[in-house]
Amino acid sequence: MPPQPAAAAAPTAPAQARSATAPTDLATSVLRRPLPVNGPLDGIVPDVERHILEPVVADIARLKQERNAVVLAHNYMTPDIFYGVADLRGDSLQLARMAAETDAEVIVMAGVHFMAETAKIISPDKTVLIPDPRAGCSLADSITGADVRQLRERYPGVPVVTYVNTSAEVKAESDITCTSSNALRIVESLGTDRVLFLPDRYLGSWVAGQTDVEVITWDGACEVHERFTGAELDALRVEDPSIQIIAHPECPPDVLDAADYVGSTSQMTAWLATNRPERVVMVTECSMADNVAEEAPDTEFVRPCNMCPHMKRITLHNIRTALEDLTHRVEVAPEIAERARRAVDAMLRAS
Ligand code: SF4
Numbered sequence: 001m002p003p004q005p006a007a008a009a010a011p012t013a014p015a016q017a018r019s020a021t022a023p024t025d026l027a028t029s030v031l032r033r034p035l036p037v038n039g040p041l042d043g044i045v046p047d048v049e050r051h052i053l054e055p056v057v058a059d060i061a062r063l064k065q066e067r068n069a070v071v072l073a074h075n076y077m078t079p080d081i082f083y084g085v086a087d088l089r090g091d092s093l094q095l096a097r098m099a100a101e102t103d104a105e106v107i108v109m110a111g112v113h114f115m116a117e118t119a120k121i122i123s124p125d126k127t128v129l130i131p132d133p134r135a136g137c138s139l140a141d142s143i144t145g146a147d148v149r150q151l152r153e154r155y156p157g158v159p160v161v162t163y164v165n166t167s168a169e170v171k172a173e174s175d176i177t178c179t180s181s182n183a184l185r186i187v188e189s190l191g192t193d194r195v196l197f198l199p200d201r202y203l204g205s206w207v208a209g210q211t212d213v214e215v216i217t218w219d220g221a222c223e224v225h226e227r228f229t230g231a232e233l234d235a236l237r238v239e240d241p242s243i244q245i246i247a248h249p250e251c252p253p254d255v256l257d258a259a260d261y262v263g264s265t266s267q268m269t270a271w272l273a274t275n276r277p278e279r280v281v282m283v284t285e286c287s288m289a290d291n292v293a294e295e296a297p298d299t300e301f302v303r304p305c306n307m308c309p310h311m312k313r314i315t316l317h318n319i320r321t322a323l324e325d326l327t328h329r330v331e332v333a334p335e336i337a338e339r340a341r342r343a344v345d346a347m348l349r350a351s
Contacts, residue, residue, distance in 0.1 A: 044083045044294065056316045057084045063323035069106035071319060072098055072119065075265040076285040076311040077110050079294065085319060086110060091265040092118075092164045093179040093351065096344065099123055108322050109330070112310045114140045116330040117168045121340045124332075131318035133328045135310045139165040139250075142220030143199040148173035151196055155216065160196045161187055162343065163203060165222075168332045170198070171340035177347045180249050180264035183207050187215065189350045202226070206249040206256055222250040224308045228283050230254030232304055236281055243302065246271055247283035255283060272296055285311065 033051060035042075040057045041050045057080075064070065064087070072095050073086030082089060088098040092115060099107055099119035106127045109116035114137055116130040148160060148170055162174035163183070171177055178186035184207050187195050195213055197204035199220030208215035228251050236243055237258070246268050247259035256262050261271050268282060269292055279300045282289040286305035293301050322328065332340070 040084050041080055044079050049080070053080050053084070053316055056320055059320050060085045060316065060323060063320065067106045067323055067326070068104050069108055069323060070102050070104040071108045071110055072115075074111035074115060074311065075269075075291060076287050076308055077291075077314060078287050078312070079290050080316055081110050081314065081319065082287070082291045083294065085316065091179065091181065093181050093264075093347075094266060095119070096122060096164065096179075097348065099126075099128075100348075102126075106323075106326070108319055110314050110319060111135070112137045112140075112308075113330070114165055114167060117332055118164060118171075118344065120330045120332050121168055121171070121337045121344060124334070124337055127326065128330045129322045129326065130328050130330055131315070131322040132313040135313040137165055137310055138223040139163065139200055139220050140167055140170075143170055143218055145169040145173045147218075148198065151198075151218075155194070155196055158194050158196050158216070159190050159192055160198065161190070162198045163200050164344075164347075166199060168336050168340045171343050172336045173339075174198070174343045175346065176350065177343045179347075181267055182347070182351045183249070184210055186347060186350055187211060187213050200250055202252055202256075203249050205253060206262065224285050224306045225250035225255075225283075226252060227306045228252070228255045228304070230258045233258040233281065233283065236302060236304070240279060242279070244275070244277040244280045245283065246280060251283055259283065268292075272299065287311070 035047060035050055039050055039054045041054055045053060070087040071085050073082050073089045074095060075091055095115055096118050100122045107119050108129045109119055112135045113130055116128050120128040159175045162171055162177050164177050164179050176186055180203060183203055187207055188211055193214060195215055197215045197217050199218040201217045201219055201221060204215050204217035225248055233245055233255060245259045246261040247255055249262050263271060265288055272292060277299055279302060281302045286307045289301045289303050289305060
């Protein structure tokens with residue numbers, strides 16, 4: 001039988017008319033839906049966003065129960081994640097500890113890849129998921145395990161202190177890890193005259209300025225904190241001499257010199273709760289100030305912030321997908337995990 005012509009399609013609205021009306025109708029129907037009173041994002045995001053995001057938050061809450069899962073969120077997550085779906089929140093050290101203590105079978109790391117690896121190192125029997133495996137880190141990418149082995153050959157006997165913002169492979173080559181909260185304490189806990197401090201040169205030089213221990217640094221830097229300058233902070237100070245400036249120690253030295261207080265993200269939060277300044281500049285990633293501002297309504301936040309493109313790869317939508325499909329699983333080879341765990345455990349004991 002010769003090929004038959006396809007049946008004529010039923011008449012439809014002209015393409016131009018469809019594209020002009022359909023999205024508008026959809027948007028209107030979404031916006032007309034009543035918003036739940038006291039919904040999870042009430043006061044956190046504008047109402048127009050609540051219409052879109054709260055159903056995703058509800059899906060995540062259901063999936064967390066079904067999967068026996070928790071969401072761990074770093075302080076640099078956006079407020080919809082931080083306040084909408086996170087079970088546990090904090091800086092790198094806090095997240096490492098929480099990962100060890102949770103009874104959940106599944107951990108979703110709303111943070112970057114090295115944080116998910118750290119969770120897996122500490123909790124090898126749990127399923128650890130990262131919602132977007134491309135969420136990396138310029139510090140973690142600045143050094144490899146082979147680099148550390150070469151440094152050990154060059155500086156025999158000098159202990160290696162490694163910032164947690166590194167891969168499992170680099171942690172495995174280290175004697176002890178540290179965070180920005182405890183870096184000085186960890187360096188001094190070793191009781192040696194010299195340490196190799198990897199990989200953040202700015203955090204290393206900040207520690208070096210507070211101790212008699214000789215600190216040998218690596219040439220890594222955080223691409224977010226490195227962009228701040230002392231000059232921009234000086235200009236803010238000229239504009240308002242009473243303004244308070246608090247900075248993360250991953251910033252360059254001229255920024256730290258211009259700051260009234262230097263501390264990790266959790267230390268900055270604690271400093272704000274104690275000092276309750278009228279106006280403050282938080283010299284760190286943008287979302288940190290957004291999250292802290294929710295709990296400090298009397299403080300005005302001046303925000304010359306820089307955004308971390310890696311952290312911002314994590315969204316409510318890919319957290320939901322991670323829980324639905326149990327992806328993307330983070331695995332660390334057992335031999336590397338075992339050696340890396342020793343370095344992390346050494347830090348947890350000394351903290
Ligand atoms: S803020 Fe800096 S240190 Fe943190 S994940 Fe981003 S690039 Fe890495």
